[in-house]
Amino acid sequence: MILLSGNEAVARGAWEGGVILGTGYPGTPSSEILENLSGYSGLRAQWCPNEKVALEVGSGASWAGGRVLVTMKHVGLNVAADPLFTLAYTGIRGGLVIAVADDPGLQSSQNEQDSRHYGRAARLPVLEPSDSAEAKEMTLLGFRLSEQFKIPVILRLVTRISHSRTPVFLGRRSKPASCRIVRDPERQVMIPKYAAVRHRVLEEKLEELALYAETAPCNRVEPGRSGEKIITSGIAYQYCREAAPDAAYLKLGLVYPLPRKLLRKFARGKDKPFLVEELDPFLATEIRAMGIDIRSKRKEYGLGELNPDRVKNLLANRAEKVPPPSPLPGRPPVMCAGCPHRGVFWVLKKLKLFVTGDIGCYTLGTLPPLSALDTCLCMGAGVGQSEGYRRVLPPEEGRKVAAVIGDSTFLHSGVTGLIDIVYNGNGGVVIILDNRTTAMTGHQHHPATGQTLMEEAVFPVSLETVCRGVGVKRVKVISSYDLPALEDFLQDSLDRPEPSVLIARAPCVLLKGLKKKSPYRVEADKCVACGLCLKSGCPALSAGEDGKVSIDPVACTGCAVCAGICPVSAIIR
């Protein structure tokens, strides 16, 4: 038995289950599943350009008979939703488990959507573990159910399951299935005639799964002493166990479809059971729709993460008090010292542009003192948004709009927005912030880095060639630290009728093996305490009581952005 995080346990479960392929796209809190899987022998793990591709690759491998694990964060499932819904109709051959990690409390996400809804919407079974041991067991169960019912299975995790370590018993690896081509158009070609039949088959499978749920060991009743009855699942089970240790529990592991008889039996008696779940009233709605009388949390507890204290309060039906502000000073996230994105935002701010943004480390450009990123909706959106703004704004306003997008995000879903700009004949500037990695989620490789998750050297996709290939004639690569050149190119691009792409390129300063340049320092007698350099938001800079700036030589990476900003040349190497 060893301690594993939930993510490590899912990877272990996949390996033990004889998985031969793992696919995914990084996203907190799910990223470590595939990273861990890549460390096991006898299988392949690979990052794909986005989650839709990951699921499509997974479906091909599964139809050939192999067991496949596909990983993503909750918003990734939105991207993969198109193949997901129809894959429910076609079904699978080799077991297909889709591990989706939700982020209640938005530790690192743009929303806190509840992925369980996808089970109901796409008509797929959803398993929800409560600790790492269950994460491993339910991964294995997911493969068994997937093959028994010939259906993809969603394994729904949340941050606290993915990232907490609890004990796990290890097992041996089952022999992977051998793969072959199977021609089966009635199952694998979803023309309307065949799809209509498959829809009926899917509904029948769900009924069978609901029957299975009645006696499934992952749905278990735990007797209690207090007379209180609680229905719960996932991480909420752990919080309930602390908040109400003597209650009787119906702990659901298969949260869709639900065991109607088991629920009815548990709810029988004079006291209604309390239903405790994190985020949306998913189970509450399903169970009430069965005509089963339950109590459930007040609305305010549906926002953010639960914890044992919140669960104590919600069980007592107490209104939630807004916690007092913390007496500690706020520590908002900042771009690292030397981050190549900083100088680009400095220039964008100087030019007073309206910046449609995207998701990555550069989203931090929205925070003071840079305050130079104006939108962030979802991955890839900033490029399309810039086109939308320019389409409807008067030309003198439209010329102020520029889009920024990271290299990983551009390949994930930004390139289609650029194609739209070219296709629909709109001008404007798209800036690709190319730091040669997927920095925000922990430096994962992507198709333009020249390396795979298995550390093979591969042909790197050329961003500039892609942009030219879709029809952008003005494509320029400029060092992210060359502020005058960035400014000149942008100035020259804003009024042109044709689109321009600026690739601002410099590797993330935290990339392994990158040589640090010697640090800069401030000549105190030259510094006029104007504070301009501080407006770059570099954490290596600070001002003394006299307003004069100094540079922390340990934090400074020698990027020289501040030296370029200083109006009196007081910052020198």
Ligand SMILES: Cc1ncc(C[n+]2csc(CCOP(=O)(O)OP(=O)(O)O)c2C)c(N)n1
């Ligand atoms: C659909 C979706 N998948 C994954 C994520 C997690 N995620 C946020 S930004 C990002 C990529 C960041 O890389 P890049 O665009 O290169 O910018 P960088 O952080 O390197 O500046 C990822 C994977 C997400 N928010 N949405």
